[in-house]
Amino acid sequence: MHYPWVPLPKRQPLRWPGGKKLAVIITMNCEYWDLTREGTEPNYAGGPPMLPDPLPGNVADFPNFTWREYGQRVGVWRMFKLFEEMGVPFSCTANAKTMLERPEIIEHAMARGWEIVPHNYEQGELLTRYTFDMDKERELIDATLKVYEQVVGRKAKGWLSSSLRSTPNTPDILTERGLKFFCDYMNDEQPYLIHTPTGPIVNVPYTIEVNDFTFFHRRAMTTWDAARMLKDQFDELYREGAETGRIMSVGLHPHVSGHPHRMPCFREFLAHAKSHPDVWWTTREEIAEWYMDNHQSHIA
DSSP: OBBBOOOOGGGGGOOOGGGOOEEEEEOOOOOOSSOOOOSSBBBOSOOOOOOOOOBBTOOOOOOHHHHHHIIIIIHHHHHHHHHHHTTOOEEEOOOOOHHHHHHHHHHHHHTTTOOEEESSSTHHHHHHGTTTTHHHHHHHHHHHHHHHHHOOOOOOOOOOGGGOOOOOOOHHHHTTTTTEEEEEOOOOOEEEEEEETTEEEOOOOOSSBBIIIIIIISOOOOOOHHHHHHHHHHHHHHHTTSOOOEEEEEEEEHHHHTTTHHHHHHHHHHHHHTTTSSSEEEOOOHHHHHHHHGGGTTTO
């Protein structure tokens, strides 16, 4: 795969459908973790732990496991309810094991017409383990896509790797399987094409910067600090979007954001964003399909 180096000043203005200034995608990452794994190597669970002391993979880490499971049992439902009340959709990423082990979450999202994006088979089984074994990487991706099609009822259109840990081969494998978008590369605020031997795939950027792991845990922001940050991010991108359309991506996790004391942050931010016209509350699939038809007027 390769993608062109085209800095922002060298592009043509990006005009979203209907003259919208800013595309907003709020992601709810619906993830599943195995309690243990084979071997004595420290278990990296595909996301930061609450307690940092690593245990061997074959030893149950109940504090971290149950902290994450809180998101499945309680946090995700609180977030779903809030966003439904505010009239804002989620773009939900989901591991294959989430679909199999926590089907109520997927059923709820599907019933509301929210986007569901494959997010690896199990959260801790990173694609980077197969950097030098393309066949094994294909097997993991194929197993994930098979479960997705069985549960969702249609073929997947895109992909986000767990922990964003993909390989140089991942876009090629996804394009071989007919997928249209990829979300692992966080180097832009606009979509662009990644070129592979079997054709292009649209990168629709995800974010670690505007991500609850970062602002609540890594930077220890308060509820009100985070609300101010989200509003500032929105306001600046909205202003810039008058010249060329932008994407505001927000990454959330139910075991981080789904606690009661954090609800005022999202309630305040969503009310602020919804008070503005010309905002495209959209999905990655919608952006990818639109961009595939319109990229020539942006980056030839």
